[in-house]
Amino acid sequence: MSIRFIHTADLQIGMTASGSGAMASALRDARVQALERVLAVGRERNADFIVIAGDLFEGNDISLELVRRTASVLQSSPLPVYIIAGNHDHAGPESIYRNNAFEPGNHVEVLLEHTPRILEPLDLALYPCSCLERRSETSPLSWIQKDVSTRFHVAIAHGSWTGGPRLQENDYPMSTEELEGLGLDYIALGHWHSTYPDPDRTQSGAFYYSGTPEPTGFGERDSGNVLFVELDPGSRKVEKIPVARYKFLDIDVQVSDETSVADIARKFDSLDSPDITLVRIRLKGVAGLSVHEAIHEMIEQERSRFALVRIDDSGMLVSPGEKDFAQFAPGGIASVTFRLLEQSDDIDPRLRSRALDLAYRFFKT
């Protein structure tokens, strides 16, 4: 007797993606489509059920139209789905799960109470650890008593593993001792948007973050996956399955002289599937004014091929070089302005850099 299920979390349906300009509405749609793909993977893998470990929704105040649309996707699921409330869509009085607009059908259970749900045909106890409010200093696992006489024991929880990097005390903390000491077969975690630990590297522990199936932004290390879990008495196998539609990619470039322009162009050329790729290019170092401008012009030409290109040059400084001065009359107002700005030690280097850039563009036209 073995059991197989899909573990997902943090779909964050209703996220506005407002910083993504013209892409925002496609990114919002992708979050509902991610749910469709999760269900499809469950069917393909012949899973027994699906668990959603919190934050299916971005909040408890999202549009009822979107809640209905999500419910209708869940209605189409051929598999049972077990959902807990995360900290965004917590189980408080105003919970979206208590709204009549959320009618996903009887095969979908939102487990808001802290009480085991026994699935007798699978010989399994689920321990659902729904969040009851936005923040808490209490572990979501604290109520669990493993006194149920089933063969398999699986918890579903939403919060922060305290062994991780970003600990806030009121972020539903869970310690390693607690996670391991419960002696459960598996703990399906939500809240972190990247998969952790990576089952391709380690299969040792009993607790995993699935991460979000659809990336929510830049800087996520390993998002866009679901986990397929197989439990046999005495053994556990966890598989990471990529399901993301969009890719968020950070490109870091050290800028210097004219060669930087070609370097960046080559980086853009090497990227696959530009139509589904969102790029944040982060420029570092120091470059001349004309080089900085040439970099921006080159990136502008690439922009239309990609889903999104964002330039972050907050980490670079410009400094006028010989080539920049050569474009203007020596001793003329442009040259004098550059020199004055360059020699003014009392301004913040970033502000000076910005002023030099603006002056350059102004005098060039």
Ligand SMILES: [Mn+2]
């Ligand atoms: Mn969360």
